[in-house]
Amino acid sequence: MLPSCPFCHISVPSAELERHANNHFVEDELESDMELAMQIALAPPSPELMDETTNDRDQYAARSERSPGQHDSDFNHNLPNSRKVDDQETSLLIGSQIKSPFYNVQGGLMALIRRCLELENGNAITIVSGHVDHYQSNESEDIGWGCGWRNIQMLSSHLLGQRPDARDAMFGGSGFVPDILSLQRWLEVAWKRGFDTYGFDSFGQKIYGSKKWIGTTECATILRSFGLRARIVDFDSMTSKQPLNHRNPGCKLAGKQSHGPMDKFLQRTMNEDSQVGPSACDKHLPEKDCHHQGKNQGKIYGPQVLVDWVWKYFACEFDSRLDASKSVLISEKTPLYLQHDGHSRTIVGIQMQKGKCASDHHYSLLVLDPAHRTAALERSLADNNGWQKLIKRGTHTLKKPQYQLCYVDPGIAHGVEMEQLKIIDSILVEL
Template identity: 40%
Template sequence: MYGKRYILHGKNYESPSGLKWFRALGGREAMDCPVCGCAVDDGDLDRHVNEHLDQEQIERDEEFARAQDRLFNSVVEWESSLFSLNARQSVHFELVENPLDTGSSSQQEQQQQEQFFAARPSSSRDGCPWEIPAVIASQERDSFVPVEEGFIDLLRKCVVAEQQRPSAYALTSFIDHYQSTSHDLGWGCGWRNIQMLSSYLLARDEAYRKALFGGAGFVPTIAALQQWLEIAWSKGFDSDGAEHFNGAIYGSQKWIGTTECAALLRLFGVRARIVDFKALTRTTGGKVPSKRVAKRAGPRQQNDSERGIVQHWNAHCDSCGMYPIRGPRFSSSKQQDCDLCFVCFKNQPGRSHEFERIEKPSPKACGGDFEDYNHQRLVDWVWNYYTEEDRDHVENRQPLVIISRRPPLYFQHQGHSRTIVGIQRRRKLGGPEEAFLLVFDPSQRTEELVKALRAKTGWQKLIKRGVHTLKRAAYQVCHIDPGIAQGKELENLKNLSSTSYLY
């Protein structure tokens, strides 16, 4: 257990006498944060710890976006010269070095890279050059790190061992993790998520094994997936997408999304559907804080204004999570959107010169007004998706764990995509319910993910994502309805449409 403390006017007390008197003077019960060691209100400890984990994800996403920009700038010139050649001639391309390649690669990865940049008939710009039997014969199984006990079984054991307050989990029943390599870093996340989704379909249903990828029975490489997508376009699946990419994507490093995922899978009769979630309203006022539980005031208790304590309602402490910041606020001059309360400022003596002391409340705290979107509708949809269908297995213990028959979800936002493998809902003590998406990110190393799950420690920062981390206005999900379409239904799948939720 974390160490329990009592705080009054910035001073710590291990066990004050007369708790009623102590609270009446504005004292609060607190616990030590296991990450930073700061004292945090007992009821806000989970939110505070999750903010540490969320910040790591934000930094990882920012680095991922920077890598995409570097890759895009280096590839633009190459692609321009590539397609300036005569479109009626057969063109052979020399293997070019990936600008993001940081070291030596295995022989198999080198072969994959050669296949990416191998010669292709230029007639593909007028029509698909690929013959289905040839693609079936030439496609190769992509490499991944196998997990003997299975990712979902490892994850199930972790959530059962977490032993937090009453929670319910819903998980998909199977998935293999496909990580980005040095050859597709910065652009291949969409393809990797298609591979993760395909791993479920191939493992869980004989009908999918016979239909997908010509009955190969395995998840093919990105190069083969690009060929299959071009075939889908040539047969009329997602004509708008085909026009956008000029019908050609094989050998390129162009980014894809949910529509390309749906078009590729629909080629084989898979009922891939797209759902749009867009927030039209925002919640304002700094980084969105959790609601604090109002404690019943004692007969002598005074509020902050009566005691002359200033409250900064548009800011919260980036160290201990205090909201609003009471007393002076310390704003960083080097790091944007960073504020500290008085106690946390005192705990950083070596950096005191980096902060400006602000006595009076400012309408633009945290470096300016910050607005977030409330995507509770998306979270509710994910929960219903995993729970409203037939349940394969339920753990009759606390926490409740539901193993669903539904496949994973392709989860897209501007600039990146991941795979949702489950969801957690839990009741907050005296407050509203909290929800966390459980996601697999292609940018993560599979070995790191397996190690954390087997050790039952550190897996939360790799997989759990709170609702408050959904900072984008719009998200898309590609999900799979059961069964294989044939005949007229298959023909209708060529026209891509989506279900939209606006809120």
């Protein structure tokens, strides 16, 4: 006998029960159903309620045993009544969020990438992130608008797999990457807690169930709401008089209305009063004597500035070890969420092909694109055939006037720093 929905009592296959129940959250009757739903979320685990595609029974039981509000003690601190977060609402989300399905590459996609890089001929040094799962856009779910959410999922997969402190803090300690609908709920919770109040209002205080474009600002908002030190860096040619509106690609925002992920620097660029503690980003800013000299004094132009920053970001932890014989190094740095007008991708590493001198070095970003099929990536890497066209991006391919990166510094914020993280600011690097 099929299990029935606790809200409408319709019989639903067990694999679809949680998603079906989650859809009721958009209805006006949420408050009246809350008490019953909470009892279900806190009940002992039942095989019928398990997501059959995940087999994460231990994770389900662990989050079922958490007491209401255990992860919500700071949610209502200094918030106006109109933005109070219901502890039951958040606990319900923790218990009902759904693990996002994805194509699981045997042994891990990053292991295949490292193997192919090691097989390459040439005088190159490559630095790559550790574990990262590839989340592809789904034709029936998010084609044309979901790349931002997919990059959040890829960055989250790294944090959950590489950092125990982040695993405990993120998504109520569930230990898995939620689907897009669940991520939309987490973003709404972050807004209600006071993170990125402008975004909260600009999206009409609601995003669940919508197909609106999001960007690195929303990624930082979700991660910061868990205490993660998500940072944003803007790269701009300064040739565009109007900032990019990432929520409507191809459209420019006007003047003071600009607060998107690539335009907030117009009003909040590296303000020392609002900067949240010492950021690892400071170590990756281009050196002034290299990038602000005269035209004929070695100035680095355009996209090379971005590539130079990415190289320093990944390379700074290795120092002298970059000269060692090992050609592929694994970084502890988080991947980089790369945003530009019309699309976003995840940078999982960078390769430097050595020339006769430093000025002759050539760089290639290593990216995972949500628009690519994971199975196609796996086949190409397994056969060591054609994978470069899918993953490598040279400096010459960076033709947009504006880019933005999001990454995560180590550690978990608390107290005053947590309050400071609510203001989503950025650092500007001129192209």
